[in-house]
Amino acid sequence: MEIKKTILPLFIALFFLSPLWGQEADFRAKYAGLDSLLNEKSFFGNHLTGFILFEPDSQRVIFEKNSHMNFIPASTTKLLTFYGSIMLLNDSLPAFRYVENGKKITIWGTGYPGWKYSKLPQPDIDEFLTKFDTINFSDKNWKDEAFGYGWQWDDYYYSYSVEKSPFPIYGNFVTFLNQKRVPKANIPSFGKVSINPDKTNKGVERQLHENAFYFNPDTYTETKSEIPFITSAETFAFLAGEGLKKSITVAGESLPMDHQVFYGAALEPLWIEMLQESDNFIAEQLLLMMSDKQFLDLNSERIIEYIQKTYLSDLADRPKWVDGSGLSRHNLITPRSMVSLLVKIEKEMSRNQVMQLLPQGGISGTLKNNYKARTPYIFAKTGTVANNHALVGYIKVDSGKVYAFAFMNNNYLNKAPEVRREMEKVMLYIKEKF
Incomplete structure (x- = not known):
């Protein structure tokens, strides 16, 4: 018994001094820092915000806030259209x-x-x-x-x-x-x-x-x-x-x-125009082309129902999906379903190919003037309608890791550029700390 009493404090001391414990403490500090940028006392406390950070390689959720709640996705809806076109259309x-x-x-x-x-x-x-x-x-x-x-x-x-x-x-x-x-x-x-x-x-x-x-x-x-x-x-x-x-x-x-x-x-030039320039016209016509391919008639509602039943039934949460572009405010989807969608897209094409098709921060498309850095670190689809802004895609952090994320904001009264600036602070923190 005396030996056990001697060994136990020594074991505890060694555990707390071990590299494993140090890594855990470091992660807790990173998590707390990210939470402080997104919690109710932050800029994002005055409207509905959903966020999820996901590590695709380990299939681990690193951080989430309201990722189970439905948001108006605006033009990030085009990622649903993109996935449907991968599954149904030929080159x-x-x-x-x-x-x-x-x-x-x-x-x-x-x-x-x-x-x-x-x-x-x-x-x-x-x-x-x-x-x-x-x-x-x-x-x-x-x-x-x-x-x-x-x-x-x-x-x-x-x-x-x-x-x-x-x-x-x-x-x-x-x-x-x-x-x-x-x-x-x-x-x-x-x-x-x-x-x-x-x-x-x-x-x-x-x-x-x-x-x-x-x-x-x-x-x-x-x-x-x-x-x-x-x-x-x-x-x-x-x-x-x-x-x-x-x-x-x-x-x-x-x-x-x-x-x-x-x-x-x-097909690829249509993807580039739709994803990088957020071309609503291309997105809607892609849906119609999918309907033509499957049914030999042109019906957006019918093909959306078919895609959801055939290819999207295993998303984290069933979305309400009504158009190809995201112009409609009737679209609703959860952040965790957006990340589930990215995982499904990666099963059909390489992650690198997806990242190249998406706008790159400071470089191309709708992200040309945002998320600037010496080396691009944000590869994502944007979505904006009045009082609603979303960003869904990938972040490449300084450690070399690539995370998938969905960052969705609804019902704010601020100007959209102000919301984007605050979002950029969050993404920069992740880039530098994770």
Whole structure:
């Protein structure tokens, strides 16, 4: 007994002096420091904040706050769309489906967004279609709406809220360049811009219910205006025919099973545009292309339900997912489900490839002006709608480790740049201490 009493204090002393105990104490200090930046007494105590730091290699949660709660994800919703496209789309994308009969062709859209959209590589659609004397266009496979569920109606003339359509052209918006204080359109048929002296707008604007554009020459200073136009089968047929210098007729034919496919460009340029520039239009059309691939019709709601049941049933928490872009405030997801999603994406492509596709702090995309460092350390998708900001992706810390994280903020009254500055303090702490 005397020996045991002697050995026990010695064992305790050796344990407390051991490297293992030192590492534990160091981690506790790091944890406490991170908690002080995120707790109720911090900047993040005055609104709803969720955060999770996860080590993918060991599958360990390092830190979490409210990671089980649902948040409006804004454009980080695009990570769900990205994952769905990995699982459902091939590298070569169908641009349209068609039936050919001599010099006559009937075409159906697949949702492909690239035709005459300057931000994407251009397939030879013009060259192919000009061979035909008669061109018919059918939208009988269109089972969707131009606007997503929960989009704000008064965003209709902003380029981040263009309409969805079965066969987009020009990205479904018209660009006006300011040439000596006169707007010049890239689409000839939209070139007539009326003068409205009662408006004080700096750029070109559009009437709510028609493709009628106006400006005030006394206040017109904007270099470039990108304005969505109202889409329809007739509008597409007219604009496509104008470009091809051919008449295109709107038909009502259903898509037959024995049709052919004209392929467009590769998938990766769409990923880059969607993830780095947070292109809402690309995200929505990607969903429609997935629906086309799976069902041969274009229905966002149907394909979202299919992806959730088939590929996302094992997320930490089931999200409420309603659109491809995150424009809707009806989207809801937990931070831990966002990290679960990153883990699932890594099973389909390498982590390094994912990190290269995402915006890099201080370098590219929507993070070009934030999270700057000598060497990029943040690789993440951003998401912002009024009073809500999220960041989901990877952080590479000074020790060389890479962590996955989801940092979500809802219902704040501060300006978004102020929220980003405070978030950057948190991420810098992790970079230096973890």
